[in-house]
Amino acid sequence: AAKEVWGLGAGRSSSDCAFDHNIQAEFERMRGGAAVTVVVDLWKCFETVSPHIVMQEAQELGFPLRLAWLLLQCYAQPRILRAFEGVSHEVVSFQGTIAGCSHATTILSVLLTGALRKAAWRDATVIPRSLVDDVTLQWRGQVGPGVQALAQTARMFFADLQELKAHVQMDKLAFVSTSRAAAQAFKLFARRLRIPHRRWARNL
Numbered sequence: 001a002a003k004e005v006w007g008l009g010a011g012r013s014s015s016d017c018a019f020d021h022n023i024q025a026e027f028e029r030m031r032g033g034a035a036v037t038v039v040v041d042l043w044k045c046f047e048t049v050s051p052h053i054v055m056q057e058a059q060e061l062g063f064p065l066r067l068a069w070l071l072l073q074c075y076a077q078p079r080i081l082r083a084f085e086g087v088s089h090e091v092v093s094f095q096g097t098i099a100g101c102s103h104a105t106t107i108l109s110v111l112l113t114g115a116l117r118k119a120a121w122r123d124a125t126v127i128p129r130s131l132v133d134d135v136t137l138q139w140r141g142q143v144g145p146g147v148q149a150l151a152q153t154a155r156m157f158f159a160d161l162q163e164l165k166a167h168v169q170m171d172k173l174a175f176v177s178t179s180r181a182a183a184q185a186f187k188l189f190a191r192r193l194r195i196p197h198r199r200w201a202r203n204l
Contacts (some may be wrong), residue, residue, distance in 0.1 A: 034177060034179045035177065051069075057111050057164070119156070147186050147189070
């Protein structure tokens with residue numbers, strides 16, 4: 001997929017992805033249009049994610065199945081978590097991943113790529129971006145009925161996440177817009193999806 005879709009690539013950081021996102025929104029505003037962005041943050045610790053689902057997504061993606069299984073097995077071993085000056089008792093993850101290492105980010109990327117690709121294919125006016133568990137769905141265009149494409153894409157993306165048993169942090173779910181008119185146009189759809197409007201938000 002194109003770098004501007006996924007926000008990934010050699011030498012690129014989360015700040016680069018956020019800059020791309022914001023500059024595109026500003027460019028659309030200068031052209032007389034608007035941009036509306038749904039900001040989605042997923043839980044990093046996927047105790048509910050089935051290893052079988054991860055393996056299925058890896059197979060459909062063409063990711064090496066042996067490597068995917070080895071990465072999952074890393075979490076079956078007892079570990080001690082350390083933060084600042086404290087340490088935990090032994091932690092065992094019988095299913096899912098534990099945040100805080102590159103194995104977790106790799107598994108989450110494998111898990112979400114299929115859903116993100118579907119979102120990218122559904123409507124050309126909606127651009128998905130993702131950095132591991134942080135996702136945005138950005139619509140750009142003239143304020144009007146077209147903004148409904150964002151709502152439809154978001155609804156289907158949430159359904160795909162539910163099938164993957166990937167949980168959205170509802171307290172961080174929001175949408176932002178470049179104009180009051182765009183916000184009003186999307187609010188009706190956002191209420192149905194339980195997406196609150198915020199003046200600003202950043203998850204990338």
